[in-house]
Amino acid sequence: MEKTIESTVSLAQLRRPLPREFYDRDPRRVSRELLGKVLVRREGRRVRTARIVEVEAYLGADDSAAHSFAGRTARNAVLFGPPGHTYVYFIYGNHYCLNVSCLPDGVAGGILFRALEPLAGIEEMALARGLSVASTATSARDLRQLTSGPGRLAEAFGITRERDNGKDLTSARSDLFIADDGYRVRRILTTPRIGISKAVERPLRYVISGNEFVSGPRLRS
DNA sequence: TTATAGATTGCCT
């Protein structure tokens, strides 16, 4: 890793959440446009921000790997609701995963957040992850451990089902939302999704080409 | 550097 991570993001730019219409489209389109945007967690005066570098689209009725595939249940209800709301589920007995609903009310679809590049509030993320603040500040390898993977990023942002499921990400008063800081993505790679056993071949995973914080082994770009 | 098992909860059949 050749450069240190600096927060070049102004808080003024991060005050406006992306609007509802942004999410009211096909998850494949929203996935591409979410790359490079910034996830913001506000806690009183403290702010954690990180750039979205890897996501997966889940399509609903057409997609046997999606939680919504078998129809609406209490657990997956958010995916069938209006766009721009968080779907948080618990997995493997240990981890929470963060998603956002897409498409209009009544139509299922969503996006799983798989990896982020930390920008601000790195100390708080390290504490939330139970990692050493000192080593994440000095080791690129340890910094990568913070938010590189869906369970990791949820832990770094303090996201739980109890606290965050069903939140409206488009509300200006929300303590969790997504904003555009003007960053432009150069190139997007698409690959099959990770960790699923159905519809394994569909290329619905989207990553920023060359980004160090993408989960898993390095891809050639 | 890669491979493998174990953890541990709640949802759905």
Place this chain on the structure above:
DNA sequence: GGCAATCTATAAT
């Protein structure tokens, strides 16, 4: 009762 959109420790190469 089975198993999941995962992570970590540990072992072996």
